[in-house]
Amino acid sequence: MLWPLTVAGVLLGGAVAGVSGGILGGVLGHALDRHWGLRRWSQLPAQLARWLGLRPDFNQVLFLCLGRMAKAHGRVTPQHLQLARELMQQYRLEEPQRLAAMADFNRGKQPTTRIERQLQRLCRQQPGRGAELLDGCWRMALVHGQPSAVALRLLEGWADLAGLSKAEQQRLRQRHQRHQRGSAAPVATGGGLQRAAALLGVDLDAEPAQIKRSYRRLLSRHHPDKLMSAGASEAELAAAGEQVHRIQQAYEKIRRYRGFR
Known part of the structure; x- marks a missing residue:
């Protein structure tokens, strides 16, 4: 495991103030590594972008x-x-x-x-x-x-x-x-993973790309704005809004369980 800011702190502190500076820089860098959960250099640009507000998490x-x-x-x-x-x-x-x-x-x-x-x-x-x-x-x-x-x-x-x-x-x-x-009842807590997968029309162990395609297709089919342009009634629009919310919650439940973005 490589702690990127720990290494950077040691090198920078050592260059500026010798051994004592290197120790202090390493301690501060390690604290930031642990706070941000950094394990590799490749994680650093994204974390800095989030910290600066350029790529909000x-x-x-x-x-x-x-x-x-x-x-x-x-x-x-x-x-x-x-x-x-x-x-x-x-x-x-x-x-x-x-x-x-x-x-x-x-x-x-x-x-x-x-x-x-x-x-x-x-x-x-x-x-x-x-x-x-x-x-x-x-x-x-x-x-x-x-x-x-x-x-x-x-x-x-x-x-x-x-x-x-x-x-x-x-x-x-x-x-x-x-x-x-x-x-x-709160929609977010209704049903389990299998029910969420059934709502999306996919298997729970399906490929992430397939789950995403099904999710986007269902959103497009039930989106209230699309139905509004087709002349749907208020009751139909309200039902569509509830369905869109269920679809979104089902997708997020499966996405978090499977661990993909």
């Missing part, structure tokens, strides 16, 4: 938004923190990733942290994940019942940045509010 932006959403209620409560931990478990974050996610959550609470630019850049690079990110934010907004006025403004603004249509935003809001009232 989904988990990073998600937990920044979750921290800001929790703070929108005035103070962060144990219930907010518990939901953050549940989402870490849902996304199967390992210990270094959990520490980074909690650091992002805490940074998101700070009003000086600029979230919107990273959110917009993420949704441009990964346009299919905007609804997934907003789904988590709605869950955080409803931890203590109805969301605050500040939380609602954030949700609306972030949905616009994510490229969600007004119809999609309304369906997302209605779905979570119905769940909050107890009249509907």
Whole structure:
């Protein structure tokens, strides 16, 4: 195993301040290696790009938004923190990733942290994940019942940045509010892996390329905007929105289980 920033710290510190500088540089570099989970030199460019905000990581932006959403209620409560931990478990974050996610959550609470630019850049690079990110934010907004006025403004603004249509935003809001009232079960937790694979029309051990093709084909078939142009009724559009959400959740469940991007 090669710790890239450890090696760089030793070399740079040694060149500047001799043996003592090399030791100090190695310690600092190793701390960064462990914090970012770096094991190879090839991982360094992507991590630096994420750190600079040039290539936002989904988990990073998600937990920044979750921290800001929790703070929108005035103070962060144990219930907010518990939901953050549940989402870490849902996304199967390992210990270094959990520490980074909690650091992002805490940074998101700070009003000086600029979230919107990273959110917009993420949704441009990964346009299919905007609804997934907003789904988590709605869950955080409803931890203590109805969301605050500040939380609602954030949700609306972030949905616009994510490229969600007004119809999609309304369906997302209605779905979570119905769940909050107890009249509907949460889609994200319904069914297992086999049911998710059946929804996508693939085998659980199918090739990732085949799973992706099936996912995109189903999204195209059921997308409300496409049905709207064909003159679908409001009831049909609402049903299509629910189906799209189920498809997205099924795909994410299988993607995380199989470990592909």
